[in-house]
Amino acid sequence: EAGVTQFPSHSVIEKGQTVTLRCDPISGHDNLYWYRRVMGKEIKFLLHFVKESKQDESGMPNNRFLAERTGGTYSTLKVQPAELEDSGVYFCASSLRTGGNTIYFGEGSWLTVV
Amino acid sequence: AQRVTQPEKLLSVFKGAPVELKCNYSYSGSPELFWYVQYSRQRLQLLLRHISRESIKGFTADLNKGETSFHLKKPFAQEEDSAMYYCALGPGGYQKVTFGIGTKLQVIP
Numbered sequence: 346e347a348g349v350t351q352f353p354s355h356s357v358i359e360k361g362q363t364v365t366l367r368c369d370p371i372s373g374h375d376n377l378y379w380y381r382r383v384m385g386k387e388i389k390f391l392l393h394f395v396k397e398s399k400q401d402e403s404g405m406p407n408n409r410f411l412a413e414r415t416g417g418t419y420s421t422l423k424v425q426p427a428e429l430e431d432s433g434v435y436f437c438a439s440s441l442r443t444g445g446n447t448i449y450f451g452e453g454s455w456l457t458v459v
Numbered sequence: 460a461q462r463v464t465q466p467e468k469l470l471s472v473f474k475g476a477p478v479e480l481k482c483n484y485s486y487s488g489s490p491e492l493f494w495y496v497q498y499s500r501q502r503l504q505l506l507l508r509h510i511s512r513e514s515i516k517g518f519t520a521d522l523n524k525g526e527t528s529f530h531l532k533k534p535f536a537q538e539e540d541s542a543m544y545y546c547a548l549g550p551g552g553y554q555k556v557t558f559g560i561g562t563k564l565q566v567i568p
Contacts, residue, residue: 348502378556380558386560387558387559387561388558388561393555401555447505447508448556449504449505450495450504451502452501452502453502453503
C-alpha cells in the first residue's frame with residue numbers, strides 16, 4: 346500500500362513568487378493534515394481536512410496560505426506570495442476516520458524562499 | 460488548550476546506557492499520547508501510543524495522568540536509536556494532533 350506522498354520534495358523560490366505543494370494521502374483516509382516545521386521550531390499544525398471539508402484551519406499563519414482538497418482526495422497548499430519566513434518543511438499526514446488517531450506522514454516538502 | 464513540552468532538545472547517552480526522553484502535556488480532557496520518531500533521511504513515523512501499552516524496539520512509555528507525563532524509556536540504548544523523537548498529544552476523533560518540539564537522541568558508540 347502506498348504511503349502519503351508529497352510533491353515537490355524540495356523547492357527553492359524567490360520572495361514574492363508562488364508555490365503549490367501537493368499531498369496524496371493514503372487511499373481511504375478521510376483525515377488529511379498539513380503541518381510545518383520551521384528551522385529550530387516545533388512541528389506546527391496548519392490545518393485539517395475531513396474529506397473535502399476544512400475541519401480546523403486555526404494554524405494557518407495568514408491569508409497568503411490557501412489549502413484545498415477538492416473531491417476529498419489529494420490536497421494542495423498554495424503560498425502566494427511567498428515570504429522568507431515561509432521557509433521550512435511542510436508535512437502532510439493522513440489518518441483513518443475510525444480506529445484511533447494514528448497519523449501517517451509524508452516525507453515532507455522542503456521549501457526555501459530566497 | 461493543548462500543549463506538549465519536551466524540555467530537552469538534545470540528549471546524548473552512551474551505547475548500553477538507559478534512555479529517558481521526557482514529555483509533559485497539558486490538556487483538560489482525556490488525552491491520547493503518542494511518540495513519533497524520525498530517523499535520518501526517513502519520514503516521521505509512529506513509534507508507540509499509550510493506549511496500546513506496547514513495547515516497540517525496546518521502548519516503552521507510561522501515561523502518568525497525575526504528573527501529566529508520557530516519558531519514553533529504554534533500558535539499554537543502541538546506536539540505531541539515534542533519531543529525533545517527538546511526543547504528540549491527540550484528543551482523538553477529528554481533533555488535531557499537537558507535537559512537542561522534539562528531542563534529538565544521540566547514542567554514542
